[in-house]
Amino acid sequence: MRDFESEKRTAAREAVKFLKDGMIVGLGSGSSSTLAIREIGELVKNGLSIKGIPTSDKTKELAESLGIPLIDIHTVDAIDITIDGADEFTTELMLIKGGGGALLKEKIVASLSREEIIIADSSKKVAFLGKFKLPVEVIPFASAYVLGALAKLGGTGEIRKDSAGYYRTDEGNYIIDADFGLIEDPASLAGKLDHITGVVEHGLFIQLASKVIMGDGEGVMVYG
Ligand code: 5RP
Numbered sequence: 280m281r282d283f284e285s286e287k288r289t290a291a292r293e294a295v296k297f298l299k300d301g302m303i304v305g306l307g308s309g310s311s312s313t314l315a316i317r318e319i320g321e322l323v324k325n326g327l328s329i330k331g332i333p334t335s336d337k338t339k340e341l342a343e344s345l346g347i348p349l350i351d352i353h354t355v356d357a358i359d360i361t362i363d364g365a366d367e368f369t370t371e372l373m374l375i376k377g378g379g380g381a382l383l384k385e386k387i388v389a390s391l392s393r394e395e396i397i398i399a400d401s402s403k404k405v406a407f408l409g410k411f412k413l414p415v416e417v418i419p420f421a422s423a424y425v426l427g428a429l430a431k432l433g434g435t436g437e438i439r440k441d442s443a444g445y446y447r448t449d450e451g452n453y454i455i456d457a458d459f460g461l462i463e464d465p466a467s468l469a470g471k472l473d474h475i476t477g478v479v480e481h482g483l484f485i486q487l488a489s490k491v492i493m494g495d496g497e498g499v500m501v502y503g
Contacts, residue, residue, distance in 0.1 A: 335381035
């Protein structure tokens with residue numbers, strides 16, 4: 280039996296070894312990122328001097344609670360390294376992200392990053408993306424239109440709900456969890472989703488990850 284929690288922790292510990300004094304560091308969202316952020320908090324306590332850019336309100340709170348200094352994204356030209364998780368990845372470094380709803384800021388931060396390090400347990404590695412439903416962030420007013428547009432592309436989708444009703448992202452948008460079956464050409468689908476009016480962002484991360492560090496039993500496998 281694989282211990283996914285321990286694989287995530289091993290991957291997180293490996294990823295933070297890339298951090299150096301003076302770096303601007305993107306802080307991902309989700310349970311794997313939380314483990315990395317806790318490691319970063321320890322390193323900061325022990326004297327590492329970095330500045331973090333969080334990818335969600337939750338991550339911001341966590342980083343602040345651990346005493347990790349933060350910097351306003353508007354004041355930087357680039358981010359040195361981002362450490363984030365993924366819902367699925369392929370060995371070609373294509374990802375589905377957004378299970379935790381933070382895909383928009385995660386993609387902005389990834390786009391600004393010189394190095395995007397993805398940490399994952401071994402359950403996240405897939406031959407084809409798409410078993411995990413693809414999160415698509417939409418302007419609420421456009422949600423019915425976007426559902427129709429996704430259907431024209433061969434997908435189905437449901438607006439994500441939580442205990443309060445429709446789930447809202449940090450930016451107040453909805454998320455449609457879309458099912459396209461196994462996605463044979465993620466780059467092509469990403470291009471089509473980019474052109475749907477009302478779609479703010481989607482969770483296909485193409486050519487954004489620099490490497491994936493996957494916990495693998497007691498050790499790690501590095502892709503990229
Ligand atoms: C949040 C994300 C997360 O990185 C993704 O959902 C993986 O989360 P976890 O590490 O909890 O499995 O994209 O928007």
